[in-house]
Structures are given as structure tokens and as C-alpha cells.
Amino acid sequence: MKLKTLLKTPAITVQDSMPLAEARALMHRHGVQCLPVLRQAELVGMITALDLDAAGPSSVAEIRRHDWCDAMTRVTVADVMSRRPLVLTAETPIADAARLARSSGVDAFPVLDAGVLAGVVTRSDLLAVLGGLLGHAHPAGLGHILAATSLRSGLGGALGEALRLATASGAVLTALHVLPLDGRLPSVEGATAQDVGRIERARQGIARAALASMCDAGRAHEVACDVGEGAVAPEIARRAAELDSDLIVVGKTTPRGWRKLGGRRTIADQLVSLAPCPVLAIPREPRKRADHASR
Amino acid sequence: MLLDGSPAGERALRWVRELARGTDCVVHLLMVTNPARSVRDGGRVVAFVDQLEDAARHAALAYLDRAATGLREDGLVVETHALAGRPLEVAWATADALAADLAVLSVTDLPADVARSARLPILVTGPGCLRSA
Numbered sequence: 001m002k003l004k005t006l007l008k009t010p011a012i013t014v015q016d017s018m019p020l021a022e023a024r025a026l027m028h029r030h031g032v033q034c035l036p037v038l039r040q041a042e043l044v045g046m047i048t049a050l051d052l053d054a055a056g057p058s059s060v061a062e063i064r065r066h067d068w069c070d071a072m073t074r075v076t077v078a079d080v081m082s083r084r085p086l087v088l089t090a091e092t093p094i095a096d097a098a099r100l101a102r103s104s105g106v107d108a109f110p111v112l113d114a115g116v117l118a119g120v121v122t123r124s125d126l127l128a129v130l131g132g133l134l135g136h137a138h139p140a141g142l143g144h145i146l147a148a149t150s151l152r153s154g155l156g157g158a159l160g161e162a163l164r165l166a167t168a169s170g171a172v173l174t175a176l177h178v179l180p181l182d183g184r185l186p187s188v189e190g191a192t193a194q195d196v197g198r199i200e201r202a203r204q205g206i207a208r209a210a211l212a213s214m215c216d217a218g219r220a221h222e223v224a225c226d227v228g229e230g231a232v233a234p235e236i237a238r239r240a241a242e243l244d245s246d247l248i249v250v251g252k253t254t255p256r257g258w259r260k261l262g263g264r265r266t267i268a269d270q271l272v273s274l275a276p277c278p279v280l281a282i283p284r285e286p287r288k289r290a291d292h293a294s295r
Numbered sequence: 296m297l298l299d300g301s302p303a304g305e306r307a308l309r310w311v312r313e314l315a316r317g318t319d320c321v322v323h324l325l326m327v328t329n330p331a332r333s334v335r336d337g338g339r340v341v342a343f344v345d346q347l348e349d350a351a352r353h354a355a356l357a358y359l360d361r362a363a364t365g366l367r368e369d370g371l372v373v374e375t376h377a378l379a380g381r382p383l384e385v386a387w388a389t390a391d392a393l394a395a396d397l398a399v400l401s402v403t404d405l406p407a408d409v410a411r412s413a414r415l416p417i418l419v420t421g422p423g424c425l426r427s428a
Binding site for chain 1: 307310313314317319370372405407408409410411413414415416417418419420421422423424
């Protein structure tokens, strides 16, 4: 995350020729403790409430009145500002800014974007962000992600995206492959129920092994692999409900040929209407040139 | 993200917050209003297209600004857009124009082939989805 996400624009600024009393009133009006100081449009310094207090009238009663009149009329921002302030850019990572705030002891930094003052970031702004991140290290919204995988080429992107999300959020990931019912072997004459069962188990074993090898490709995160059987979309929705999933990630294809003409709904579209949680549909990866060449 | 002002849409807003948190992405909130023609009373035109569209656009932008406030407080960069037309067509055209990486759809009246018509990754909260992040 970069500083540009924190900036409140436009920045409140003062000119270096402004009398101190006006600068104090401006800080009070906007409820800020520091202001960038410009000469025309060029950043020349920073002034803080502490600088103003330090430059205030003497505490000795006899000379206070004289001091105060003098300060009101002649002392300007340029006389008390800090020159050559530490400057950050809008592209500076927040973590780097926090480290600099700690090491330098500076409370506020002017932030430039393409050389132009874009705003001010304060130590309290940085603390607010870091506090928010600590509170969401494991977002409550993503406890479990179900990645519905396909062994068809080009649909591996869904699993990759699910892995990325699970790693970022700390969610538990289950990769599920559903063997469609219409892929079931027709009964063979002479085959016993035991034989058909054995073949089905072998088929599931092959799918599970393929799934595990896909998961291994990006294994920075523990992934549970599961193979189901049935009507694909209802089975994925059923498993999502069973696993109390917070998100289903699925690859999506574009139907071609007769499927397109017949208006057949994609698995992703069926899931949208059945799923108990949001569905993230990832388009098929573009085919590689070599694939086209070999056709 | 396409919003239609429904509670379902606002639930999906929390998913956007979760997915965008910690990234540098810009969140674009989009509301699509119906293209207006004119309002007639006994054959007399009492309001014209531009007046109606302008009023609808302002109402949509006010809603989107309210929706954006929470995201902005979380440090996200949010831009709002109110456009007239057919919601999905406008959403896809806007996603193309912005070179969006992800579209989040949470309108109550989604067509059955919403995923099929998308050319980019989409996050959809369907009618059975009661979860919020």
C-alpha cells in the first residue's frame, strides 16, 4: 500500500510570507498541527504548532505586550519554519514511511506527486493504517475458499487465483474437482457392481492425483484436495454449503458450437444462482501460440 | 463494482473492501440508471430527457458517494460513476475503458448468463448468497 491512498486533497498550505497569527488561525480552523510552507508553488519548509508556540511572546509580563505586537506584525512563517523538510512521494510504501517516522522522530511529512505537493501524511495517519492492517491480518470474511477446478487446459487460472487469495487472507483452501455424472461408465455386460465400483475408484484416484499435482505448482499454502461426483454446479454449491465456504473460485469457459446455439449455461452461471456465497469466475487463460500452431 | 442500491449490493461492498485492502488498486463504483425519454401529462411534456437523466445521475452519485465513504475511510482510493443505459452492457464497456482487473456485480436482477458474457474475472453475489465479508 502506498502513501497516495492516505492523502486528503487538496493540501492546506501557507505561504512563507504569512504572519504567524494567520498561520495559527489557519491551523486552528482546520484542526491540524502542521502545515507545508510554500514560496509561490515551491515547497520550502514545514511549520508545526510547536514551532508557533516556541516563537510566541515572552512569558515575562513587562515585555509580553511589546513582543506580541511585534510578532503579530513582523514575524512571518519563514522566520520559524523548519527548512528542508524530509519529503516523501505518493509512491512511497506506507511501511517505508512508518520506518522513516520512527527513525527520524518527524511527526509529519509533505508528500509530493510528480514534483507537486499532493498532501501531508502524519504519524497518526500511519498508525491508523497499521492498526487497521493488524486488525485484519486474518479478515473475518475469508475463512474458507473453495476452488472448483477443472482439468481442462486453460482453466488452471482459477486455482492460481484461489491460492493467491488464500495466501493473502490466511483462509483455508479446498480444491474440489467434480466428476460429472454424464462421464460415468455405462454398465458393461458381464461386469459386476464391484468391477464398476473399482473402475470408478480408479477414475477418482486419477482425478485426485491430477488435482494434487496442480496444487503442488503453487504450494505456498496448505491445500486440501477433494474429488466429488455428480451434477457439477449443484455438487460444488452443496460442498460450499457443507464446508461453510466464504467464496467459490471457478474457471469459466465460453460455450462454443452447439452448446452456444443451445444457450447452455456455463458452470459459473449455474453456480451464481445456486451458491450460498459469492462466486469469483476467472476467464479461461488465452491459448498459447504453440497450441494454435499445432492445430 | 456495479451497484443498484439494494441491500445485496451493499453486502458485496464489504467483499470489495476485503479484496482491495492492502493493494494499490483503485475501486470504481458504478451505478447505471435507465435512459429517460420524457414525462408527459395529458399530452403535455412536463420534463425532458436531460432534466430526468440529470436528476437520476445526481441521485446515483449521492448514493455512490455514501457507499464510497466507508471504503475511503479504510484507505482505499475510490471513484464513482453514474451512467445511463443497460446495466451489464454499461458495466462491461466501463470495465473495458478502465482496463479493470475484476468486476464485482451485486445487482438483484442479474441475467442468467452473466458469467458467460464477461470478458474479465467477475465476483458475483447471487440470489442464494446471504454472506457478507
